[in-house]
Amino acid sequence: MTSTPQYVDEPGQDALADRARDHLWMHFTRHSTYEQGGHVPVIVRGEGAYIWDDQGKRYFDGLAGLFTVQAGHGRTELAEAAAKQMSELAFFPLWSYAHPTAIELAERLSFYAPGDLNRVFFTTGGGEAVESAWKLAKQYFKLTGKPMKHKVISRSVAYHGTPQGALSITGIPDAKKFFEPLVPGAHKVPNTNFYRAPEHGDDIEAFGRWAADRIAEAIEFEGPDTVAAVFIEPVQNSGGCFPPPPGYLERVREICDEYDVLLVADETICAFGRIGEIFAMSRFGVTPDIITCAKGMTSGYAPLGAMIASDRLFEPFKQGTNYFAHGYTFGGHPVSAAVALANLDLFEREGLTQHVRDNEGHFRATLEKLLDLPIVGDVRGAGYFYGIELVKDKTTKETFNEAESERLLRGFLSKALFDAGLYCRADDRGDPVIQLAPPLTIDQSHFDEIEGTLRSVLTEAQNVL
Numbered sequence: 001m002t003s004t005p006q007y008v009d010e011p012g013q014d015a016l017a018d019r020a021r022d023h024l025w026m027h028f029t030r031h032s033t034y035e036q037g038g039h040v041p042v043i044v045r046g047e048g049a050y051i052w053d054d055q056g057k058r059y060f061d062g063l064a065g066l067f068t069v070q071a072g073h074g075r076t077e078l079a080e081a082a083a084k085q086m087s088e089l090a091f092f093p094l095w096s097y098a099h100p101t102a103i104e105l106a107e108r109l110s111f112y113a114p115g116d117l118n119r120v121f122f123t124t125g126g127g128e129a130v131e132s133a134w135k136l137a138k139q140y141f142k143l144t145g146k147p148m149k150h151k152v153i154s155r156s157v158a159y160h161g162t163p164q165g166a167l168s169i170t171g172i173p174d175a176k177k178f179f180e181p182l183v184p185g186a187h188k189v190p191n192t193n194f195y196r197a198p199e200h201g202d203d204i205e206a207f208g209r210w211a212a213d214r215i216a217e218a219i220e221f222e223g224p225d226t227v228a229a230v231f232i233e234p235v236q237n238s239g240g241c242f243p244p245p246p247g248y249l250e251r252v253r254e255i256c257d258e259y260d261v262l263l264v265a266d267e268t269i270c271a272f273g274r275i276g277e278i279f280a281m282s283r284f285g286v287t288p289d290i291i292t293c294a295k296g297m298t299s300g301y302a303p304l305g306a307m308i309a310s311d312r313l314f315e316p317f318k319q320g321t322n323y324f325a326h327g328y329t330f331g332g333h334p335v336s337a338a339v340a341l342a343n344l345d346l347f348e349r350e351g352l353t354q355h356v357r358d359n360e361g362h363f364r365a366t367l368e369k370l371l372d373l374p375i376v377g378d379v380r381g382a383g384y385f386y387g388i389e390l391v392k393d394k395t396t397k398e399t400f401n402e403a404e405s406e407r408l409l410r411g412f413l414s415k416a417l418f419d420a421g422l423y424c425r426a427d428d429r430g431d432p433v434i435q436l437a438p439p440l441t442i443d444q445s446h447f448d449e450i451e452g453t454l455r456s457v458l459t460e461a462q463n464v465l
Contacts, residue, residue: 016042016054030410041418046073049439049446051423062424062436062450067237067269067385068300071346072439078301081342085335094122094332101337108344109308112278115287119314121324122332123305126268127161129292130231132307133264134165135326136290137228143316146260149228153218153261155191157239157430160231160266169231172238172429187222189214192242195378195389196397196431208245216255229262229290230255234270234280240387240433241380249286262289262313268305272296273347273440275383276357289313297340304336352440356383359443366447367436370454375462384440388454390432392465399431404465408432412464413457422453 020026020040034040042054049072051061064070071078085101092099106120121136123129134152141149152169154160160169167176168186176182190198190211200206219227230252236242256263265288270280272293277283279291290313294305316322330336347353360383367386370376377391390408392398400408405428413426413434425435436450 085338126294208248212251
């Protein structure tokens with residue numbers, strides 16, 4: 001008989017980066033950087049809009065962790081809500097049973113959601129919520145006499161998650177190529193990047209109509225009797241914060257109604273105040289059939305996601321032996337749901353959505369000061385969610401080639417911004433973009449701090465190429 005080996009923790013924090021290098025498989029990470037001597041950044045503490053590493057250095061959290069920490073770091077009331085729930089009921093599944101925090105949170109999300117989106121199916125994250133929405137769309141149409149409707153349409157460069165179905169809906173080729181073949185039936189249409197509009201570049205409303213009509217065109221091409229859903233983010237994340245042109249979402253809603261296709265709003269990033277409302281589609285005045293959400297629901301203090309569906313979509317599941325053959329062990333976890341409820345209480349108590357609406361213009365105006373730099377081509381976004389596109393030639397909008405992007409983004413900007421005390425995203429899922437999605441609590445002093453750091457680093461970046 002063998003005994004369980006006794007684990008002995010290595011003392012001291014100086015070794016944390018080495019232990020991360022040797023044992024931790026980080027997400028979307030080039031580990032060669034650390035195998036060749038690079039230091040793994042280890043973040044150990046957060047307070048408000050700031051984080052600290054294991055060496056004691058402070059950084060501004062310009063990405064709210066990952067578009068997530070809406071209420072800021074160090075909120076003890078959220079930790080206390082988790083501890084209280086753990087002491088009462090640490091876990092129970094929602095498989096034919098319910099528990100109080102899931103019930104209360106489902107009711108509350110239904111209250112915030114537009115229209116008749118009154119049924120909440122909990123997951124543990126956004127990708128699972130998107131996966132759930134596609135599966136619901138397929139089963140709904142099978143139950144209502146349209147079994148061939150299974151295909152989905154989404155936009156180029158859009159990111160919708162990493163599960164096999166959600167990855168098929170994702171419009172980033174490099175994110176998918178290693179895992180193909182994926183789930184068949186996902187088709188792509190143009191996104192709403194007006195800065196690089198292939199048509200109507202001088203008229204944003206005409207461009208929006210053109211982009212929306214490409215969805216109708218795709219439905220017609222594939223066959224309306226085969227298309228189940230259209231997935232869109234209210235403000236598209238990947239590619240660098242593409243807002244919907246005026247009239248675009250309204251036209252997409254019309255198209256979906258015309259062809260009996262479900263409109264799914266993927267609000268994994270946009271919900272919970274990021275665009276100035278609990279749900280961004282409410283701000284834009286358009287009601288989808290399904291909302292998928294996660295991230296800011298708990299301000300990142302516990303993992304939780306949800307698919308919120310209309311009463312119409314739930315109706316067939318109230319009949320006979322029908323049931324949604326889908327679920328997750330930790331979907332609607334009691335502790336996560338308790339944290340979400342405390343987080344929403346905090347939103348209401350501190351008026352966070354109104355704070356975003358009151359200050360988004362000041363945030364944009366501060367970032368637009370950077371347009372005087374030759375390397376900055378465009379500043380775009382909404383709420384507290386902005387992208388800054390970098391260009392090689394401002395007059396022609398010429399972008400950087402692959403080698404130049406590699407040198408600019410990964411060879412310089414990512415590290416330089418972090419070294420300068422700003423944690424944000426510098427990426428090129430399309431053209432080179434710096435993305436900002438800070439905690440919703442920040443004000444003008446923080447806007448100025450962000451702009452000052454970006455100005456310094458981007459001025460230096462002009463000399464790298």
